Amino acid sequence: MNKTINQKAWFFVVPVFVLVAFNAAIPLMTVVNYSFQETFGNNVFAWEGTRWFKQILLSERFHDALGRQIAFTFIILLIQIPLGIGIALTMPKKGWGVPVCLILMSMPLLIPWNVVGAMWNIFALPDIGFLGYSLNAIGFDFNFTQQPGDAWFTTILMDVWHWTSLVVLLSYAGLNSIQPAYYQAAEIDGASRWATFRYIELPKMKKVLTLAILLRFMDSFMIYTEPFVLTGGGPGNATAFLSIDLVKMALGQFDLGPAAAMSLIYFFIVLLVCWVFYSLMMKNEVKS
Amino acid sequence: MAKITLNNLSHSYVPDYTDADLVLRDINIDWKDGGAYALLGPSGCGKTTLLNIISGLIKPSKGDILFDDKNVTSLNPVERDIAQIFQFPVIYDTMTVYNNLAFPLKNRNLSDTEIDSKVREIAEMLELTSTLDNRASGLTADGKQKISLGRGLVRSDVNVIMFDEPLTVIDPHLKWILRSKLKELHQKINRTMIYVTHDQTEALTFADQVVVMHEGQIVQTGTPVELFEKPKHTFVGHFIGSPGMNILPCQIKNGQINFAGQEIQSNSNIKKNNYKTTQLGIRPEFINFSDKGIPVKVKRVSNTGRHKIIDTECSGGTIKVLSNASTEIPSGSAHINFDQKYTYVYGDNWIIE
Numbered sequence: 267m268n269k270t271i272n273q274k275a276w277f278f279v280v281p282v283f284v285l286v287a288f289n290a291a292i293p294l295m296t297v298v299n300y301s302f303q304e305t306f307g308n309n310v311f312a313w314e315g316t317r318w319f320k321q322i323l324l325s326e327r328f329h330d331a332l333g334r335q336i337a338f339t340f341i342i343l344l345i346q347i348p349l350g351i352g353i354a355l356t357m358p359k360k361g362w363g364v365p366v367c368l369i370l371m372s373m374p375l376l377i378p379w380n381v382v383g384a385m386w387n388i389f390a391l392p393d394i395g396f397l398g399y400s401l402n403a404i405g406f407d408f409n410f411t412q413q414p415g416d417a418w419f420t421t422i423l424m425d426v427w428h429w430t431s432l433v434v435l436l437s438y439a440g441l442n443s444i445q446p447a448y449y450q451a452a453e454i455d456g457a458s459r460w461a462t463f464r465y466i467e468l469p470k471m472k473k474v475l476t477l478a479i480l481l482r483f484m485d486s487f488m489i490y491t492e493p494f495v496l497t498g499g500g501p502g503n504a505t506a507f508l509s510i511d512l513v514k515m516a517l518g519q520f521d522l523g524p525a526a527a528m529s530l531i532y533f534f535i536v537l538l539v540c541w542v543f544y545s546l547m548m549k550n551e552v553k554s
Numbered sequence: 555m556a557k558i559t560l561n562n563l564s565h566s567y568v569p570d571y572t573d574a575d576l577v578l579r580d581i582n583i584d585w586k587d588g589g590a591y592a593l594l595g596p597s598g599c600g601k602t603t604l605l606n607i608i609s610g611l612i613k614p615s616k617g618d619i620l621f622d623d624k625n626v627t628s629l630n631p632v633e634r635d636i637a638q639i640f641q642f643p644v645i646y647d648t649m650t651v652y653n654n655l656a657f658p659l660k661n662r663n664l665s666d667t668e669i670d671s672k673v674r675e676i677a678e679m680l681e682l683t684s685t686l687d688n689r690a691s692g693l694t695a696d697g698k699q700k701i702s703l704g705r706g707l708v709r710s711d712v713n714v715i716m717f718d719e720p721l722t723v724i725d726p727h728l729k730w731i732l733r734s735k736l737k738e739l740h741q742k743i744n745r746t747m748i749y750v751t752h753d754q755t756e757a758l759t760f761a762d763q764v765v766v767m768h769e770g771q772i773v774q775t776g777t778p779v780e781l782f783e784k785p786k787h788t789f790v791g792h793f794i795g796s797p798g799m800n801i802l803p804c805q806i807k808n809g810q811i812n813f814a815g816q817e818i819q820s821n822s823n824i825k826k827n828n829y830k831t832t833q834l835g836i837r838p839e840f841i842n843f844s845d846k847g848i849p850v851k852v853k854r855v856s857n858t859g860r861h862k863i864i865d866t867e868c869s870g871g872t873i874k875v876l877s878n879a880s881t882e883i884p885s886g887s888a889h890i891n892f893d894q895k896y897t898y899v900y901g902d903n904w905i906i907e
Contacts, residue, residue, distance in 0.1 A: 450611050451644040454631045455705060456661035465646045465657075 300526035318527035328528065330503065331511040332535075338418075338507060339486045342425050346482060347475070349426070350433025355467070357438055368438075371431040379428075383495025386424040390496075410497065414504035417497045421505050424492060429485065433478045440474035441467060476547045480540055487536055508532055556621040556713040556746060558585040558608065563617030565603060571615065577603050578770045581617070585748075585763075590740050592749045592761035596793070600770040601750045605716055608748065610634045621713050637706025638716045642723050643698030647691040651682055654690045655704045662709070676708045679739065696728045703736075707743065714746040721756060733759060754794050766790050782837075783896060788903045791835050797863060797874045800841075804834040804899065811899060814869045816848050818892060822899040822906040829901035838863070838876035840893035843884055847891040855883050866890065 301318055303311040322328050357367045377385075392398035392409045397420075401408040410416040444466065452462045490509040493499065499506035499514070506514070512532065516525035563581040573579075578600045585591055593601040606612040608619060610631040618627050626634050646654050655673045664672075677683045680700045685693065690701055699720060706715045717736075721729045737760060740747050749760050757764050758778040766774045766781065766789070773787040774780075785791035791799030804813040806827045811818040813834055820834070850866035850873060857863075857879060864875040864883055875890060877883070899906045 445642070445644075447640040447642070447644050450606075450631075450638065451640060451702070451705075453611070454609065454636065454638050455658040456632045457657070458661070461661065465648060469646075469648045 297526045297529050300522050301530055304523050314523060318523045319531070322524055322528045322531060327511070328531075331506055331508050334504075334506065335487060335508045338422070338425075338489070339483060341422055342429070342486050343479065343482055345422070345426050346430045346433050347479060350430050350478065351437045351471070351475075353430070353434045354437035354441055355463070357434070359442070368435070371434050371438075374428050374431050375435075377428070379491035380495050382424065382428050383492040386420060386427075386492075387496050390420045412501055414501055417501060417505050421493050421496060424496060425486065425489070428492070429482060432481065436474040436478045437471055440471035444470045472547070476544065480544065483539065483543070484536060487539075557587040557623075558714060558746065558748075559583065559618075559620040559623070560608070561618040561620065563604075563607065563614050563619070565600075565607060565612070565614045565616070576615075576770055578607075578614075581772055583765065583772070583775070585746065587622075588744045588746055589763060590737075590747045590749070590761050592751060592757035592764045593767060594751060594754060594757040594764050594793075595767035596752055599767045601752075601767050602718055604767070605638075605718055605748065605750050608714070609636050609638050609716055611638075635709070635711050635713050636716060637709065637712045637714075638718065639699070639702045639706055639720045641719045643695060643702050645690045645693075645698050645701050647689075649690055650687055651677070651690050651693070651701060652686040654701050655682075655708055658705050658709055672708045672710070676704050679707070679742070680704050680735070695723050696725070696732055699724060699732065707739070712745065714748060717747070717749045717751075719751050719753075720749075721751075721753075729756075736760060754796075758794075766793065768793075784898070784905070785835065786905045788833060788835060788900050791837075791900075795837060795839075797838055797876070799835050799837050800873050801900070802834040802836070802871060802873065804832055806832050806899070814848055818897065819894040820892075820897040820899050821895055822897075824899060824906055827901075831902055833900045833903070834892075835898045835900050835905075836892045837896060838874040840896040841873070841875045842891050842893070843875070843877070843881075843888055844891045845889060847889040850888055850890055852883065852885055852888055 299311075302314060302316070304314050305311050353371075358364055374382075387395075389395045390398045390408075390410050392402055392411075398408055398410070407413075408416050410420040448466050448470075449462065452466055457465070488509055489507060490513070493505050493507060494510055494513075497505045499510040503511075509532075512525060512528055515521050515528065560581050560583040563578060564576055565578040566575040567577060568575050581604060593604060595601045603612060607614045610626070610629055610633070614627065618625055620626065621634065631638075646657060649657065652673060655676060656669050659669045659672060673686075674683070677686055680703065682697070682700055682704065685697065690698065693701070703720070706712060721732060724732060733756060736747075736749075749757065751757050758781075762777065763775060764778060764781055765772055766787075768787070768789040774785065774790045776784075776786075781790055781794050785794065785799060788799070788801050791801060802813060804811055804818070806812070806824055806829075809824050809827075811820055811822075811824070811834065818834060848868060850868040852864060853867050853872070854865040855862055856865075860879055862877050862879055862881065862883060864877065866873050866875060866888070873890070
């Protein structure tokens with residue numbers, strides 16, 4: 267069959283091109299532009315080559331922020347993934363409990379991020395907040411505005427409260443798609459509860475868990491609003507994660523060049539980790 | 555190995571049930587040790603529920619299950635020592651074929667050498683030896699179903715092996731092979747096997763005794779030949795056979811059967827006539843065309859290759875006739891005769907003997 271050649275069809279693609287160009291490609295290229303140049307405003311630019319990249323990669327400030335970021339993401343994944351699976355396993359499979367649990371679980375996800383930050387800020391204040399006051403009342407010296415450890419504790423608790431539900435909902439969906447025959451077969455094979463989880467539930471949840479880990483990695487690695495409202499990156503720089511540090515650099519100090527270079531490095535780290543993780547998880551799928 | 559007895563078994567999925575909620579009613583079965591049995595019936599007749607009750611996955615609302623005269627009604631599947639193969643293959647994706655087969659034995663804390671010899675023996679029997687080290691998830695549907703089967707066979711202590719429509723997801727050309735394999739295995743290991751299916755060919759080729767179920771009740775238990783030649787219930791008549799039995803309304807007067815204005819001779823001995831409905835049952839295989847007899851009109855002839863199926867019309871109803879492909883079929887008006895030996899009268903759907 268001969269295909270009719272009709273270049274006019276490209277006109278249909280033009281709107282998408284324009285849209286993508288203005289909301290993604292052009293802003294990104296602006297950042298690339300800034301990262302190689304020095305500017306003093308008035309659209310005057312001076313070529314700097316890879317200087318900003320070298321500066322960022324060698325700066326202690328970036329290393330510290332990256333270290334804090336990796337630690338934060340690692341800790342919340344370590345808590346949220348097992349906790350999420352655990353909650354999903356104990357949720358009812360049928361009856362009136364199902365909608366109740368699902369609604370309760372969805373609630374934190376529906377609250378705007380800055381509201382979550384503000385809520386937890388007030389909740390954890392040592393003098394008037396319920397959590398802060400109670401902790402002090404039972405003898406803990408808790409003050410997240412002064413003590414780095416307490417600030418970390420509050421930030422992690424807030425993130426666990428806000429996002430564990432996502433892991434729960436995804437795991438719950440994964441668990442519900444398992445046919446009853448698998449459980450019956452495991453029962454007949456004499457499998458223990460742990461073996462049933464290890465050899466049936468966990469493998470069947472693999473895809474949704476991959477998705478959950480990816481989403482939680484990306485979101486937590488780029489977290490900004492909640493810690494910004496809760497601690498503002500403090501005390502000192504204790505909770506200044508990558509994006510908080512980046513905004514400080516770009517808007518606080520107006521160091522556009524280094525900030526642009528940092529953005530790109532930041533972006534590539536996220537991209538690389540996601541790609542490596544996804545490839546590893548899906549390696550066996552392709553084979554089979 | 556065990557003989558299986560079911561006593562007055564009834565089941566409902568709702569806790570406070572009435573008679574209308576029963577999915578199984580008054581099931582009584584006696585199965586000998588080492589037999590091959592089939593539960594046959596259409597979807598929704600309760601056969602899978604019955605199987606799950608025997609395996610212990612469901613507790614019956616009423617009645618008892620006995621293995622070798624020991625009441626096992628309150629025992630779970632592990633305590634009952636049974637094996638079950640499900641409609642679609644259930645395998646442990648992350649394990650190798652070997653570990654899949656070894657899994658039930660490992661859970662029962664057998665020694666490694668015992669496990670190894672058992673697994674290899676069963677793998678040999680099922681022709682899985684060459685794939686033992688492969689990941690089970692990479693196998694085809696029939697390979698996976700063989701693993702499910704193997705997990706039941708490796709255990710030497712199983713009382714009964716149950717199959718719940720195990721060939722549903724298998725390609726047609728492999729169904730035959732797997733079915734013969736099952737039959738062969740049954741003869742080799744001589745364990746009680748129960749096979750649930752809605753496919754009459756599967757049931758009739760596999761089992762020595764077939765239990766036909768209809769709306770939660772057993773309508774007939776018998777050998778394939780008995781089910782074919784003497785269906786006890788009109789349901790068995792038209793469910794088994796292709797095409798099924800002709801079930802024709804008839805009148806009984808003074809012990810005489812009247813159909814379409816003709817007097818019919820049957821194998822039924824009619825002593826009384828207090829039935830709401832009376833019907834005549836005759837398989838298409840046992841009807842012949844002849845010069846005189848019941849007048850019919852030949853409507854349609856379909857040739858299946860080996861047979862001809864002829865739809866004839868008689869006093870408003872259809873009578874199907876099956877004859878050899880080589881038989882000359884009259885067109886238009888014709889006469890048919892019923893073979894008396896295989897003609898039965900059914901009163902309220904049950905056979906009059």
